[in-house]
Amino acid sequence: MNISTKFPVAVHTLILLSVSPPGTATSEMIASSVNTNPVVIRRITGMLGRAGLVEARAGVAGARLRKPLADITLLEVYQAVNGMGEGELFAVHDSPNPNCEVGRNIQAAMNPIFIAAQRALEQVLEQTTVADVAGDISQLEGIQLPDFFAVTHS
Amino acid sequence: MNISTKFPVAVHTLILLSVSPPGTATSEMIASSVNTNPVVIRRITGMLGRAGLVEARAGVAGARLRKPLADITLLEVYQAVNGMGEGELFAVHDSPNPNCEVGRNIQAAMNPIFIAAQRALEQVLEQTTVADVAGDISQLEGIQLPDFFAVTHS
DNA sequence: CTATGTGAAACCATTCTAGTTACACGGTCA
DNA sequence: TGACCGTGTAACTAGAATGGTTTCACATAG
Known part of the structure; x- marks a missing residue:
């Protein structure tokens, strides 16, 4: 299988947050750009928040970036939403036969x-x-870049 | 999610094929070393066969390597069982909003x-x-390496 | 002809993804 | 204060993929 869309959606979200006037980028507005459900976006901003990349307070519209985009690597985003330990990208077949030199x-x-x-x-x-x-x-x-503020979300 | 166990199982299988006397490495014997079902092994040898790495004739026990192991890269095995086109490892969220500069x-x-x-x-x-x-x-x-032939499959 | 083993189809349980609904709670603003 | 938004979170769903299992036709060896 392939790596989940959470990664590109998270990048998409971060960019929208950076180009939108404060309080503008609600989960609903972002969802309309990503073409998904607002809850999906909130789940992702939640993960980005736990990773310290954004700050979102319940009740106040729109998350805020905690760093400029230039200080956020794609790896940070990837790990925030895909959380993989070292070597865990690949699955291993468990309990191979310990009586076989190859298996063990x-x-x-x-x-x-x-x-x-x-x-x-x-x-x-x-x-x-x-x-x-x-x-x-x-x-x-x-x-x-400034023209980015003229974003149309029909 | 992570990359399927088919990859390590395929490597496991190829090594067993190389160290087993001809006609010995049946799908059942390999399955006992991998700790899975013989059909799972046959599915994988089938994919390895379509990739030209092994040759398995129906009815005759055990697949045969078509190249020495030293001529088979892990990439060949990986692609044989995981078949990913260029860039397809990552999923993309489809149909982002074309009315948004970021989305499109x-x-x-x-x-x-x-x-x-x-x-x-x-x-x-x-x-x-x-x-x-x-x-x-x-x-x-x-x-x-020669001692590998003394493989025990209880 | 019989034993054995492969190839392939069909089916199942499990797991993950992504979408959706629903609801409690925090903040903002009139 | 109280209405209104928007967030956070839980729960449920459909769909897809993985890996395991059964079953059976067929090829081959002995």
Whole structure:
């Protein structure tokens, strides 16, 4: 299977938070841009909040960024919503036969590779910030960042 | 979620095929080492067969390797059983709002990162062969490779 | 011809994802 | 204060994927 959409949705959300006037980016407004349900967005902002990336107080509209986008790497976002321990990206078949030389060692033999592969993936994510993604979007639009405030959410 | 156990099971299977006398490594015997059902093993050898890594004729016991383990990278095994196109490791949230500057560009902006991250993971897998894993196992056992034939499957 | 083992289909329990409804509670503002 | 929003959270749902299991047709070896 593939890695859940929570990751791109979280990035999408962070960018909207950064370009929206304070108090504007409600979960409902973000949901209309992402094309999903407001509760899905709140679940994600909740995870981003527990990771210290945003601050959302119950009752007050719209979450606030706790860091500028340039200080948030994609890895932080990925880990906030996907929470994977070291090497846990890959599943292992449990309880292989301990009476077999291969069975009793296969996990120990493959584990370093799982860790290295996962780390390689994470290092790529670490080298890009959410601000880079936002910059790419503004380039794709051929507009300046301030114009982002003219967001239409029908 | 994490990447399915089919990958480590496939590696496990290939190693058993290589260390077992011809006609010995039936799906049932492999299943007893992996600790699963023989049909699960046959599904995997089927995928390995379609990828050209093994040859299994219906009716004759045990699949045969079509290449030495040293010529099979972990990436080949991974792709044989996990079949992911470029960038497909990451899921995207579909149909974001085209009326929003962020929504209509988020996918294009994130796609290169998805591709780069997946490729980084795959490159790690490409640098290791199944023979390397088998070698690690024999090191862990502190034995020589020929002794692998003394496999006990109770 | 019989034993055995593979390939494949069908079915099931479990788990995860994402969507949805519902509701209590915090804040804001009239 | 009290009405109104919006958040946080729980609970439920549909759908998909994984891994296990049974069953059976068929190929092959002896």
